[in-house]
Amino acid sequence: MTGVEHPVIRTPDQRIRVFVSSTLRELAGERHAVREAIERMRLAPVMFELGARPHPPRSLYRSYLEQSDVFVGIYGASYGWVAPEEEVSGLEDEYNLAPRSMPKLIYIKDVPARDERLEQLIARVQADDTAAYLHFSTAEELGERVSADLATLLAERFDESRADAPAPAEPDLAARVPAPYTTTIGRDGELAEIRALLAGGRHRVVSLIGPGGIGKSRLAIVAAHANADLFPDGVYFVPLEGVLEPGLLLPTIAYVLGIRDTGADSLDERIAQSLDDRRVLIVLDNFEQIVDEAPVLVRLYTLAPNACFLVTSRTILRIRGERVFDVDTLGLPPADAPPTLAQAQESAACVLFAERAAAVKPEFELTEANAADIIEICRRLDGLPLAIELAAAKVRLLPPADIAARLGRALPLLSAPMRDLPDRHRTMRATIDWSVGLLTAEQREMLEDLGVFGARFSLDAVEAVGSARPWGGHAIETLAALIDASLVRQADQDGRSVFSLLTIVREYALEALEERGDADELKLAHADHYLALVKDIAPRLRGQGQVDAVTELGLEVPNLRVAARHLVHAGRVDDAADFAWDLLVYWWISGYFADVRLWMIELQRTGRPTTVRTQAIVTFFTIWAEMWQTPGVEVVAGLGECARLFTLSGDEHAAVMALTARASTRLQFPDLDPAVAKAELDDAVARLQGFGDRWAESLAEVALGQLGVVVQDIPAALAHFDRAVEIAEAADDAFTRIVAGNNRARLRFLLGIVEECEEEFLLTLRLAIQLRFVEGATYGIEGMCAIAASRGETWRAGALAAAAATIRQETGIYDIAGLAIHLQPLEAARAADPDAVAAGERAGRDMSLAEAIALALPDAEVEMRRLAEAW
Incomplete structure (x- = not known):
C-alpha cells in the first residue's frame, strides 16, 4: 500500500477499531474467524451483526467507517444486495466510502465462480495502491492471516510514527536465473501478456504450454528477468529436466531456494518458513515429466500466499489456480504474400x-x-x-x-x-x-549413446562410458562434430568444460537408443562409471581433499541421480545402497538427504532380496530425518537396529557410526539421562579411534561437548570441543573443523574469551566459503555479529544479525537452543544505540549471502569475498 500519507496508529491498549466488510450470510463463518482474530489482539471489531440491521442505511456504515482505523474486506462469490434506488451493493459502497488514508486489508476467498460485479470490484482493489490483498481458502486460514497482517500493520505504523521510513531498496534479481545465451526474437507480445498475468496477482500458477522446441524455456527465462521488479523478494529458476522421480520435485525446489535438507524438519515446513509472506517468482522449467506432482504446487502456494509460479510444460497441469498460456510458433510471412x-x-x-x-x-x-x-x-x-x-x-x-x-x-x-x-x-x-x-554413422551412434547422461556431463565420463563403443577411440573429435552440428552444447563451469544436450534432443537420443536395443547396456556402463567415480572420490570427502571432492561432486549431481536410478531399475540394489553410503558426507554437507531417502524407499519397493548391510543402510537413511524431527525412543530403537544389522554384516565401523547417531539423538530428549548418553559417546570415541575414523571421532567429541553444555559442565564441554578441533585439524578436514570450531567459539564467547573467538569465527567462515557449506557460514556470520555488538559496532551488528536471520529463514537452518550467542549482545547494542541497530537490520534484511559474508570478513580478504560471490 503506497501513495498516501499513513496516519499514526494507536497502540493496542487504546483499542484500535477494525471495520469488517463482507456479505453477511455467505461469509458468516469467515466473519466469526476474523472477529476472534481481532479480539485476540485486544482490538475492537466493528461489525453489523453486533447490533446493526441486515441492510444498514448508508449513513450508518459511513458513521462506522469514520470512527474506524483499519478497513478489512472479505470477498467470496457474491456481490451482495443492491438496495432500492442504489447503484452499488453495500459491499462496494463500504469500500468506496473508506477514506483513502485508511489502511485496507482485503482477503479474497478462492471460489469456483464469482459474481461479475464482484470481479470488477476486486479488479479495482488490485489496482488500488492503498490496499493490500491476499487470497485464502478456509476460515481458519483467514483468521491466521488477519492476525498476522494486523500485527505487521501496527508495527509498520508505529515505526512510521517515530521516523520517516527509508526508501525501499531496488529489487535484485536472483542470480540463479540463467541469462539468455542469445537474443530473443519475436516474443514482445507474449512477454507483455505474461507480465499482465504476473502483475495482476490473481494467478498463482502461470503455465507456458507448448510442444518441445517451441521456446517455452527461453520465454520463461526472459520473462523472469523482465518481471523481476514485480517480485522484490526474489526470482528463482528451478530446472526439472533431470528430475524424473515425482518425489524429488519438492526437494529440488527447496534446494534452489537455498533450503538444505539436513533432516531437522519437513521440507513443507522449511519452505513455508523460508517463503513466509515473501513476494517471489519461482520458475519451474520442464514440468511435463513429473506432471502428476502438480498438486504439490497447490500445497506450496497455500503455504506461501505471495509466491507465484511460472511453469513450462508440454502438458497442462490441471490444478486449481493455474492460468494456461499457450506458447505459439514465431510469426511467418502470409501464405498468399510473395516471398520478398x-x-x-x-x-x-x-x-x-x-x-x-x-x-x-x-x-x-x-x-x-x-x-x-x-x-x-x-x-x-x-x-x-x-x-x-x-x-x-x-x-x-x-x-x-x-x-x-x-x-x-x-x-x-x-x-x-x-x-x-x-x-x-x-x-x-x-x-x-x-x-x-547429416552425421556420420559414428557421430549418430555417439549422439544416441549420450542420451543416458543427466543434464550435463564431462568429457571423462563420455570417454569412460564409451570405451567399448565404436566411437570410443576418438571421442573428442566425434563430440566436437556434434557440437558443430548444434546437437551438443559446451560450457565452462567451475573451471571445467561440461557438455549437455537440449532436452528434446536427449529424449530423441534415448528413444533411438532404446529402439536399437542398446539402452540397458549403456545405462549399466553409465552406472558403473559413476560407481567407480564415487569409490574414487569418497575417501577424499574426509580429510585434506574434501573441498575439491565436494566441488567435483557438485558438478555431477544430475548424473549421480541418474546412476542411482539406473542401479535400482537394473535390480542392483546392493550397489545402489553402497553408492548412497559412500556419499554420506557429501549428502550431509550439501543437503541432499531427501534425494537419498527417496532412492532408499524406491529400492525397498523393488521387493528384490538384499544383503543385511543393504538393509542397514536403507534403515539408516530412512530414519535420518526422524532423528532430528521426532527424536524419540522409536528413533533410538531404529538406530540400534541399524547398528545390529551392520554388525551382522561384518561392518563394525558403520555400526559404531549408527550408535554415535543414537547417542546424539538422546541429547534432544527432555528427560535426558546424561550418564547413558556420555557412556555411549565415550564408547563411540574409543572405537572410532580404533578404526582411525577421525571425521566421525571429531563429531562424537562435538556431541560430548554439547552434552557438557546441556548439563552445565562448562570445563568438560570446552575440553571436548578443544579435542574435536584438534582431531579435525590433524585430519585437515574442513567440515568437522567448521562444526567443532563454531561450537568452541560460541562457548568461548560466553566465557568472555573474545579475541580467540574472532579468529575462530573468521577461520570457520573461510572454510565454509570454500566448502560451500551454508550452515557453517551462517554460524560464522552470527559469531561475527556477536563480536561486533560487543565492540559497539552497532550498525554492523544489526546488519549481520538480520542477514543471518534471513539466511536461516530462507534455507531452513535450525540451531540448538541456547547457542544463539549473538542475541544478548545485540540487545545490549540496541539499548545503547537503537537507531544504528535498526538501520543495520534494515540493510541486513536485503543482503545476499555473499554480501553478508563480505560484511563479516575483514576488508583485506578480497579473495574470500570473490569466492563468496562465485558461490
Whole structure:
C-alpha cells in the first residue's frame, strides 16, 4: 500500500477499531474467524451483526467507517444486495466510502465462480495502491492471516510514527536465473501478456504450454528477468529436466531456494518458513515429466500466499489456480504474400534464422537472393524456434536453397508414421532426424549413446562410458562434430568444460537408443562409471581433499541421480545402497538427504532380496530425518537396529557410526539421562579411534561437548570441543573443523574469551566459503555479529544479525537452543544505540549471502569475498 500519507496508529491498549466488510450470510463463518482474530489482539471489531440491521442505511456504515482505523474486506462469490434506488451493493459502497488514508486489508476467498460485479470490484482493489490483498481458502486460514497482517500493520505504523521510513531498496534479481545465451526474437507480445498475468496477482500458477522446441524455456527465462521488479523478494529458476522421480520435485525446489535438507524438519515446513509472506517468482522449467506432482504446487502456494509460479510444460497441469498460456510458433510471412526480402525482414521466424545463421557464419546476411529460400525453410518448419535454429546451423555446410530442398524431400516421409503426435512435434522430430541424417554413422551412434547422461556431463565420463563403443577411440573429435552440428552444447563451469544436450534432443537420443536395443547396456556402463567415480572420490570427502571432492561432486549431481536410478531399475540394489553410503558426507554437507531417502524407499519397493548391510543402510537413511524431527525412543530403537544389522554384516565401523547417531539423538530428549548418553559417546570415541575414523571421532567429541553444555559442565564441554578441533585439524578436514570450531567459539564467547573467538569465527567462515557449506557460514556470520555488538559496532551488528536471520529463514537452518550467542549482545547494542541497530537490520534484511559474508570478513580478504560471490 503506497501513495498516501499513513496516519499514526494507536497502540493496542487504546483499542484500535477494525471495520469488517463482507456479505453477511455467505461469509458468516469467515466473519466469526476474523472477529476472534481481532479480539485476540485486544482490538475492537466493528461489525453489523453486533447490533446493526441486515441492510444498514448508508449513513450508518459511513458513521462506522469514520470512527474506524483499519478497513478489512472479505470477498467470496457474491456481490451482495443492491438496495432500492442504489447503484452499488453495500459491499462496494463500504469500500468506496473508506477514506483513502485508511489502511485496507482485503482477503479474497478462492471460489469456483464469482459474481461479475464482484470481479470488477476486486479488479479495482488490485489496482488500488492503498490496499493490500491476499487470497485464502478456509476460515481458519483467514483468521491466521488477519492476525498476522494486523500485527505487521501496527508495527509498520508505529515505526512510521517515530521516523520517516527509508526508501525501499531496488529489487535484485536472483542470480540463479540463467541469462539468455542469445537474443530473443519475436516474443514482445507474449512477454507483455505474461507480465499482465504476473502483475495482476490473481494467478498463482502461470503455465507456458507448448510442444518441445517451441521456446517455452527461453520465454520463461526472459520473462523472469523482465518481471523481476514485480517480485522484490526474489526470482528463482528451478530446472526439472533431470528430475524424473515425482518425489524429488519438492526437494529440488527447496534446494534452489537455498533450503538444505539436513533432516531437522519437513521440507513443507522449511519452505513455508523460508517463503513466509515473501513476494517471489519461482520458475519451474520442464514440468511435463513429473506432471502428476502438480498438486504439490497447490500445497506450496497455500503455504506461501505471495509466491507465484511460472511453469513450462508440454502438458497442462490441471490444478486449481493455474492460468494456461499457450506458447505459439514465431510469426511467418502470409501464405498468399510473395516471398520478398521485406516479408522476410518482418517475420520473426526468418529474422531468427538469419541471426542464428550469422552466428555460425559471420558473413551470412538476409538478402534478396536468399529471402525466398529462408521463407520456405521457416514455413516448412512451422515457425518452431528450435527447428529453425537447427536448420540455421547448417548454413556452414549448405546454402539456404539446399537446406530448403533437403527439408522438402525429408519431411513428408519422416513425419508420416508418427500420427499420434501433434503436427508441430512431428515436424520437430523430422527436423532432428534430418539433422542427424547429416552425421556420420559414428557421430549418430555417439549422439544416441549420450542420451543416458543427466543434464550435463564431462568429457571423462563420455570417454569412460564409451570405451567399448565404436566411437570410443576418438571421442573428442566425434563430440566436437556434434557440437558443430548444434546437437551438443559446451560450457565452462567451475573451471571445467561440461557438455549437455537440449532436452528434446536427449529424449530423441534415448528413444533411438532404446529402439536399437542398446539402452540397458549403456545405462549399466553409465552406472558403473559413476560407481567407480564415487569409490574414487569418497575417501577424499574426509580429510585434506574434501573441498575439491565436494566441488567435483557438485558438478555431477544430475548424473549421480541418474546412476542411482539406473542401479535400482537394473535390480542392483546392493550397489545402489553402497553408492548412497559412500556419499554420506557429501549428502550431509550439501543437503541432499531427501534425494537419498527417496532412492532408499524406491529400492525397498523393488521387493528384490538384499544383503543385511543393504538393509542397514536403507534403515539408516530412512530414519535420518526422524532423528532430528521426532527424536524419540522409536528413533533410538531404529538406530540400534541399524547398528545390529551392520554388525551382522561384518561392518563394525558403520555400526559404531549408527550408535554415535543414537547417542546424539538422546541429547534432544527432555528427560535426558546424561550418564547413558556420555557412556555411549565415550564408547563411540574409543572405537572410532580404533578404526582411525577421525571425521566421525571429531563429531562424537562435538556431541560430548554439547552434552557438557546441556548439563552445565562448562570445563568438560570446552575440553571436548578443544579435542574435536584438534582431531579435525590433524585430519585437515574442513567440515568437522567448521562444526567443532563454531561450537568452541560460541562457548568461548560466553566465557568472555573474545579475541580467540574472532579468529575462530573468521577461520570457520573461510572454510565454509570454500566448502560451500551454508550452515557453517551462517554460524560464522552470527559469531561475527556477536563480536561486533560487543565492540559497539552497532550498525554492523544489526546488519549481520538480520542477514543471518534471513539466511536461516530462507534455507531452513535450525540451531540448538541456547547457542544463539549473538542475541544478548545485540540487545545490549540496541539499548545503547537503537537507531544504528535498526538501520543495520534494515540493510541486513536485503543482503545476499555473499554480501553478508563480505560484511563479516575483514576488508583485506578480497579473495574470500570473490569466492563468496562465485558461490
